[in-house]
Amino acid sequence: MNDMSEEDAFEAYEQRPLSQQAMGVSPYLSDLNPPQREAVETLDGPVLLLAGAGTGKTKALTTRLAHLIHTRRAWPSQILAVTFTNKAAREMKNRVGGLIGGAVEGMPWLGTFHSVCVKILRRHAELVELKSSFTILDTDDQIRLIKQIIDVEGIDPKRWPPRMFASMLDRWKNRAVSPGKVPPDECGFANGRGGELYRIYHERLRTLNAVDFGDLLLHVVTILQTHPDVLADYQQRFKYVLVDEYQDTNVAQYLLLRLLAAEHRNICCVGDDDQSIYGWRGAEVENILRFEKDFPDATVIRLERNYRSTPAILAAASGLIAENKSRLGKTLWTEEPDGDPVQIRGVWDADEEARQIGDDIEAAQAKGVKLSDMAVLVRASFQMRAFEERFIHLGLPYRVIGGPRFFEREEIRDAHAYLRLVKSQDDDLSFERICNKPRRGLGDKALQTLHLTARGQSISLMRAARLMLETDELRPQARKSLRGFVEAVDRWTLAAADIPHTELAEMILDESGYTEMWKNDKSPQAGSKLDNLKELVQAMGEFENLAGYLDHVSLVMELDQDSSGDRVSLMTLHAAKGLEFPLVFLPGWEEGIFPSQRSVDEKGQEGLEEERRLAYVGLTRAMESARIFFAANRQVYGRWQNAIPSRFIDELPKQHIDIVSEPGLYGAPASNMPGLSRFDATRVEEDTYYDNPGWRRARAAKARKSAPPPLLEGKAELMTTSAPDASAYAVGERIFHQKFGYGRISAIEGNKLAVDFEKAGAKRVLESFVEKT
DNA sequence: ACGTATGCGATTTTT
């Protein structure tokens, strides 16, 4: 880490450019509005800052930090500033740095909840029976560990899935429930063995000298609760505490904050109850209410002036969120001119939705709007496919935000397992993961024997392996390859002391045969896996040493996304929180999709309100224009279903929305039909469909691709599948596909091509998705 | 040890 001592930090600060020093006492205060300024200047005592969407929250927050340092209320190292994501922490670091000129490097306690806790836990690990070198397990490791335990305990994994237990663990840890303290009525797992399994799991982690994500918080809370001296030390250290996205905190995080801030009581929590969308992850909006109870003298400041969106968008969003019962209440306002109403558009189905949005994007682009100024925000990732297909078809550059992450890929995790095993040979989970990958003839049987010995003597698998080399319990074949493996690990361990860690990684990947394994693999993904391994070595190069790198990847699961190029963004509503775009598309506003059926089923009114907040988040991402779509038909689990427009559409204030549909699509123009947004495909007479040019067009366009939605049966002549026109391509021809790259056509069937792609292997793709090279 | 059969489930996701 780039810790700087306090002295260094201040030196850097004093040596900041003269231009900044010359600007007067607090130049940064001048461009704040009154409540923002209050948020910055109310430094003493508890502060609850309710910051609506787009109200300059980050600005207030970073300025507050800068002000604390600038006025010398606190040394940078006396400020605790926590965020939820690495991205937010990074942004805060940069912005504070911009304000005070680099001294922020000396803010050692600005980071995510988890990174701050790792830091504390490494210092006091022994207080919870860990060594300070503990490793951090990610979800995947955690599941594998639980599987093992369930197996050993003789529990049927079909009736009691490991994932289910993992989520129970999660819920307990979010609430700071430690192993001995599980309420009896929550022990239902495996016929009442839930609490017992928690204890076993916890014990297993301790012997592995490992923690899971939840433990990072829970252990620190435990330490602070049971060691008054340690607690006092941190309480005195942190003169000021600042929390971002406070509405997302869970109970454990709340307890942690309350403990740490108890001495100076200078705690500032920033949040927005209307943007609380992570309840399913343990976040408790109630923490906002509890704050006012725990700190009755808290100053409550509201940021309500919005600098992002037009009045029309704000009005629509405000009208919607006003339907929620449980909220503190805020009224966003703006001085911007009115702007276009929020557009609502009904379409035939998801393909038509994608087609229209694609067309809209192209039209906007033609008018000079940058692609990077547009975003499509979906409720769930399965909705993305239609858009990706459409964008590829149109040749529209797009970027998916979120999605599968680099460090979670199989090959990367395998490489990490090798590295971790070399760093700490007793890392059983890593041993197990890669001891037979690539295949070395160490099958289930050999591993079972190792496990038996290891468990019997309470030693690690690696140590057990060494013992087995001296006995004849293993078959000669297995023993030979085990010897080879153990010797290789020893060799790498030795080498680790002499050579740079990147070279070590290359050496391991090479000598273990891991790279070779993927080179010999002819599956489509093998190529990209090899690429990823190269990228991994490159990423390692950015770190001082192996330990630093491994620690980083365990907490920062993402690689900085390539933000180059002008592209449309495609992401879930959750991923969109905190972002803004001039033009925002909101597809799939249908009952069951949004609000999601499952949320409503599982959490009732509360779930519905969270969905509504999600809709609010979506709308408030838009700066100039928001367009909501809903489809009359949607394929759910392969079946066509009629869809009803989302209740959220009804809840939008009529004077700020504009219902647009293809001419004649729904008969009369929207303005003549009060309550039109409630129209529902099932109520429209069939005749309307057949006689309606709009529908016919939509239908003809989609006829090529898939089975017809309901209500169209009996009109087969319009639904001829893949017209047998001669293909524009020939077998053997080289083509290009946006998603799969270059390839050669091996067969043609109607409008589908079988292609051998150079990178992605054999695939069947639609002719319309490829282009000649 | 590797391939096929079969069944199940299917939101949101950070660390």
Place this chain on the structure above:
DNA sequence: TCGCATACGT
């Protein structure tokens, strides 16, 4: 419906 994960057979 489709993709996956586990289970069984060669």
